[in-house]
Amino acid sequence: MAEFKISYDKAMVNEGSWNIDRNDLGGETMNGIARNFFPDWNGWQYIDVVKKDGVPDFSVMSAEKKLALEIEVQNFYRNEFWKRIQGDRIPYQDVADELFDSAVNTGVGTAVEFLQNALNVLNRNGKLYADIDVDGRMGGNTLNALKYYENRAGEQKELLKFMNIFQGYYYATESKETFMRGLSKRVSI
Numbered sequence: 001m002a003e004f005k006i007s008y009d010k011a012m013v014n015e016g017s018w019n020i021d022r023n024d025l026g027g028e029t030m031n032g033i034a035r036n037f038f039p040d041w042n043g044w045q046y047i048d049v050v051k052k053d054g055v056p057d058f059s060v061m062s063a064e065k066k067l068a069l070e071i072e073v074q075n076f077y078r079n080e081f082w083k084r085i086q087g088d089r090i091p092y093q094d095v096a097d098e099l100f101d102s103a104v105n106t107g108v109g110t111a112v113e114f115l116q117n118a119l120n121v122l123n124r125n126g127k128l129y130a131d132i133d134v135d136g137r138m139g140g141n142t143l144n145a146l147k148y149y150e151n152r153a154g155e156q157k158e159l160l161k162f163m164n165i166f167q168g169y170y171y172a173t174e175s176k177e178t179f180m181r182g183l184s185k186r187v188s189i
Contacts, residue, residue, distance in 0.1 A: 001089065002096030004082045008074060011101045017058055018047065031073045032104060043072035075102065084108045086138045091146060092156055098163050106170060109136030114170070118162035119145045122155070 002028025015032030033041055046069040050056045058066070081103045082088075090096040095115070102111035116134045119142065123129050129145045151158045 001091055002087050002093045004078055004087055007082070007087060007095055007097045007100040008077055009188060010097050011077070011104050013105070014101070018058075020054075030069075033073065033076055038076070039077060041072070043076070048071070081108060082135055084113065084138070086143065088141055092154060094156060094160055095146065095149075095163075098160055102163070102167050106167070108138075110170065111138045111167075112138050112142065114163045114166040116142055117166050118159050121162055123148075 012031060015030065016029075018028075018030050020028045024034070025036065027036040028033065030047055032045055033043065035041075037045065040148075046065050047056045048063070049065075050061050068076060081100055085096075085099050085103050085108060087096050087100060088151070090099065099111055099115055102114055106110075106114075113134050113136045116132045116136075118129050119129075123131065123145070129148050130141070132141045132145055149159060
């Protein structure tokens with residue numbers, strides 16, 4: 001089964017650290033956690049204490065507080081994304097990594113739809129497994145369809161390719177041009 005920490009570490013490569021971008025609706029972000037969308041996140045208390053002129057100075061933060069902040073970040077991602085995609089029940093780390101990263105960036109429902117659409121495209125008109133309702137919920141039918149890919153590394157790669165195709169199309173049609181170069185790094189075909 002897939003492991004949270006592996007998926008988390010890969011996703012964090014794209015999330016950076018603290019940032020504020022006037023073009024980003026999320027406003028201030030810490031490791032991709034947007035203050036405008038998650039104003040009650042516990043991590044803000046650690047960041048606000050070390051701000052000078054609106055910018056945090058992490059060099060004055062104690063090692064203990066830095067560790068506490070990292071734990072808050074991990075707990076956020078585990079609760080908001082990993083648990084909702086049922087990451088612990090996904091049998092393939094690469095699929096879990098892709099689904100988790102997509103969920104972090106596009107939302108859980110949209111990311112699960114990428115997976116469900118990819119599964120439907122690859123089921124050989126229902127011969128391998130029945131079509132799945134594309135409802136954005138990670139349920140039993142989606143998890144059962146994934147079982148087909150056990151011991152089929154080549155077909156797992158094909159599944160990942162189609163998940164990325166749906167993700168790339170989403171970015172091309174739904175995202176601001178300002179962010180396209182950064183978003184394209186998340187799509188690997």
